[in-house]
Amino acid sequence: MMGLINNSLTNSQLKLYGYFLLILSTLLSCTAQPNSFEINKDVKIYLHPDELGPVQQAANDLQRDLTAVLGEQPEIVSQLPDTGEVIIIASGDYFHGEKPSVEGWEAHQIYADNGRVVLNGADMRGTIYAIYSFSEEFLGINPLWFWASETPEMKESIEVDADFHKIFSSPAIKYRAWFPNDRDLIIPWQFRSEENYEAFFETMLRLKLNTLEGGIADYKSFEPPYPAGKEASTASKRGLMVTGHHMLVFGSGYNNWNRYWEKVRQQPAPQISIYDKKSLSEFWGFHIDLAQKNNLDPIWLVGFRGNRDIPFWEFFPNSPKDDPSRAKVIEEMVQIQIDLLKEKTKKKNPLMRLTLYNEMSRLVANGDFHIPDEDSLIHNFVAARRDHFPNKDLLTYSFNNELVGYYMNLQFNSSGSHLAQAEGPYKMEQNYRMVDSICGGNLIFSVVNAGNIREHVLTLSANAEMMWNFGDYNSDAFLKKFSCNYFGNQFGEEIAALYKDFFNSYWQQKKVDLPGFKRQYLFHDLRYARAAEMILKDMEAGKYRPNVLHGHKLDNPDKGSVGYFRVEPADNGVENQVEAMLKGTSASIEKLEKVTQKADEIYPELESGKQFFSDNLRGQAYLMLYLNRMLFHLNEAYKETSDMQKRRQFLQESIRDLQMAHQQLKNAENGKFTGWYAPERVFGMKKLENRMQKYMERLDSK
Template sequence: MSGKVNEQLKLRGRVLIQVPPVLTSPVKHALRILARDLEAVLGSEPEWVTDGPEPAQLHIRLAEEQDHCEARPEGFCFRFESGDDGSRLNIIGSDELGIVYGILEFSRRYLGIQPFWFWMDQTIERQEEIVILCEDYDAPQPKVRYRGWFVNDEVCLIGWKEPYPPTGEVWEPVFEALLRCGGNMVIPGTDLPRDGIHYKLASEMGLWVTHHHAEPLGAEMFLRAFPGKHASYQSEPELFENLWLEAIEMQKDMNVLWVLSFRGQGDKPFWIEDPSFDTSEKRGAMISKVIRRQYEMISAAVQNPVCCVALYGEISELYKGGYIDLPDNVIKVWADNGYGRMVSRRHNNLNLRVSALPAGGDGGKHGLYYHVTFHDLQASNHLTMFPGSAAFLKQELETAFAAGTDEYVLVNCGNIRPHVYPLDILRELWTAGEIDTDKHLSEFVSSYYASGREELEELYRSYSAAALPYGPNADDLAGDEYYHHPARRIIGHWLQHKEAEPDPGLIWAVGDLPFAEQVKGFETRLEAGIGKWRAWLERCDEVIRRLEGEDSRRAADQLRFHGALHLSGCEGFYWLCRSYGEYSRQRYPQAFVYASESMWRYREGLDVLRGSEYGKWDGFYRADWLTNIESTVQNMDTLRRVLRMNGDSPDFFLWYKEYLMPETEKYIYLENTHRNPLPDDELARRLKAYFLESQDIDTK
């Protein structure tokens, strides 16, 4: 008898679970997770049986005809039975990944373990008894067939633990979270050593593996394998094809989404190394030829391979221009611009913003490569949460799905921990194809927080409203890199004495203007941003003070962390711009004070990183090599040392004498007792106080 309403299944202590006699690797991993979850909630590990007289309370198995479980890849259902010896839950999968999803859904639905429990430090409540209402359940078919993460720019994951490449201790929580989100594919890292376990472990846990578009078929980079050779397919086709054959042989027994592509070494157009390809026709013909050859090679080794082509960068432009011919059944993957808008990516100062969605009538299967985090040396968010709103993500993804890009979604997930909320939005979208953002936010907050939920929802909702707009488009919102990469460019341009000409690397942000006007352009934008981030952070602190238990620590990591990095970066960059203004007027002591102010604010960003490293997160941000807040602090220290040489050199006593020494001492002091130069920080603080009193600077 199955699934009667009002009947209950009660789980206490040591739960008896019947499992298949032969366990595949993905199911073994899922059972390990289930055992850990049951122990966390009920206090005891379960007992596994394959048969026997004692009735198991849970039965995990493949679907049978009488289950009426939807016969599709990755399908699963729950079926309840009741008898004289009580009720039993059957967790049934149509295949091994269906079983994995069924086990993880049981953990979420009945044990309360949320998809990002590890990354959000969810509080797991111990319970004496779990009471389950016996209602059958059929999992809906996800909107997107292939859905997953590209663990890209993953420097925090790389630097978190000592071993390199990262071990299972780092990768297992990543892959578990992805599976809990219903994901089924992954690019596990970027250009990691091939002796790492990342690809093998991902496959063992049930995930399809796929590849970076710069590493077609997952093959070794040509110049790594053949240093000193000319990386040209035209001149070295056999060497390229040998690498592809090796990659195919290594992966042919795994579930693989084969990426077909042809880019140059170092993720750039191949014609940079082979300039004879000087027309779109020649370039498109070569890319088409290589992709077809790769497809032939895979098809010869793998039955019914799943293949995709990343229409990214120059390949997208050539495809739209009609210069690339692709095999009929490959998935064409379209990419956003790194800031969430489905338009072409900005290349340095060129920002054409051409639509990056298939045109009507472009047949075949289509998918998306989408960023919730990005690294571009300009304005992207890497350490901080996606600055766009949930409504923006909803609009972009639902519009893209309407254009037919629902076969494949690959999300650039970065280092996971800073990006949980937008990743959860994408989880909902690739599952249901649409999202009610208010309902989702309410469910998200209630899943991870026990107190202050309405106030926390407001903070998540208003985060994007505090973001600094740096351009005219809705997606032109500054991430953390905006406060650091342009700032370091300004310092370099300044100290290299290039002020007479614009910095070409800043034109994208402030225009092709004289350097002083470029700096002023940043200053104006930053001044407005400071007020918004300061107000948001004050509201955040008010809410956190009222939260209970572990909620305050969680909100500090998941909300305040982001606002504090924005505010410290925004203020640091602003005072750098003010310093240049004073320097231009040859007011070197004032420029020195403002440069010190800038460094102090940037240093606060480092304190934010360190403050978020505790317990299992110890060392998590030590490898901040991309935004690289520490580098900015060092750059500012260099700048203020140079500024001090403009007027306080060679004895580094002159500013003290001019501004700080009592008038009664200036003309009678003895040098042998008054020549110990003040350290930079102390001098800056005392000069700041002097200039504030004399109203010769402001530090609002």
């Protein structure tokens, strides 16, 4: 044929014919390889039969997400189909596609492969993260969808670019943890359903966290077949690592001391004592064995504290009375634990962490306690109690390339943020930037504490984002992205600015003493409750003290208290604490009135995230507005000692403010969170209102 063409056509004609063939070839190539392809209800999920259980769990979540978006449940298959729409879930090199397998700790990628989608992780968690990243990127399922009360938008199909390829490199901070402590609200809610129970585990993985801090045993762990506790088991089933918190050595707890001896050893429990190191070692050893038997993936917690989050000398009888002697006991116990761990795990350098919380922080700062020289020991420093900023032990420590961790409270159940978020992304970022700078860039572990989760999901998300992308993270950029994702692009930037205004509305009752550190001291919502109680106590006793907040039961210098309220009159430009509270709450009221007014303007215009906006920002701003008004009017009543009619009027306004705050909590109980605040006792809003009402009745009877 070519011979005939060559013999019958001129050179010019041959050139034209060649151009024609080239154009035709290009057109045919475009037809054969379109710029995009679609995934619809016929899609299948291919899961390699050797994938681990946690990957299977994440695949089940993807199946649920696809069902919610496409309207039909896709099949999960263990044999790769030759044709048709397929989402391929592959760890390591289980699948050889167009792109090489990704490498590095928890690294993952998503790519299009000849009309199929490949979700590939370098390891188990990397693959899990790839699954949830696909769900977010293509299905519109945000990491906080559960807490944000989101319903996925249904679609006929999902379009994928034919050359789509997105790589997520390894995280900047290797170990990234949540510590759900002080769970007065979430625990009753969790046990309503299995979906509720597992919600925060899934959320952790969607945010690309990898470690749960808590215990590893519950009451069932001390009877055959000796299972790990439900929480640790659920974390392991989901693919999370586990670690004990600062009073749970190897994930143990002394509240199980008797149960261990009676159930496992079948003998009476010996008297717990710092001098019976053999019994302590046996108890700790059981928990090491428990974790290994149940295939948990632990960061082993070493340390020595008492039960119920107290120093060991307040729990163990006949303990030393001075700090150097107490520090020596802790050093001995920690060394026993390290030796025991190496023996039982058969590892020269098992991964460990020592949490320098409360009394440990003081002992290290004063040079009484010396941290063991172990290459695999994470020196886990802790933010200052009650106000959460880098503490003295960290600021004065001489670092020499040690592994460093940092623990920061976002919720604190005595004087802290409880019903409304307060620390915020900016303060969180400044904490971690300072820590990383001080330790020379050796930050390897992060844990943030927020027991009830729901009120604090914004800053929890910011922390997760920062720990993965430490170098590039910026709180302004995060807030804009977060707000656009959850509330839509139209109002995203306005809402991001409103969040910032909300965090800046908190009364800063004491001037900063850490140079350059913004918002160091904050008057959190629980301080409003405790301050109101102290004022009422004086009013009931017929007293008036301008500095009423001194002498709180938790302010005890002998026990290392750092001060409960930290209200410094001079820092507020006044002479006493009552005047400081009046000035501080008045300023916050003015700021919060502007925040709530702006929120009210945005709220009816929102087309997405309306409920979440109401619960997470608008509602919390109103709550803090009412609490500020409550304390302002109560202080006015308190100082009105001569005119009881005026006192009564101010008290009535304070009661009304508190009732409005209580109503705001009820407004936030919706959908799956109906009854969320029913068990609330920490703030004690109803109890406080009843106390005010009784005092009002006393005034009326006179």
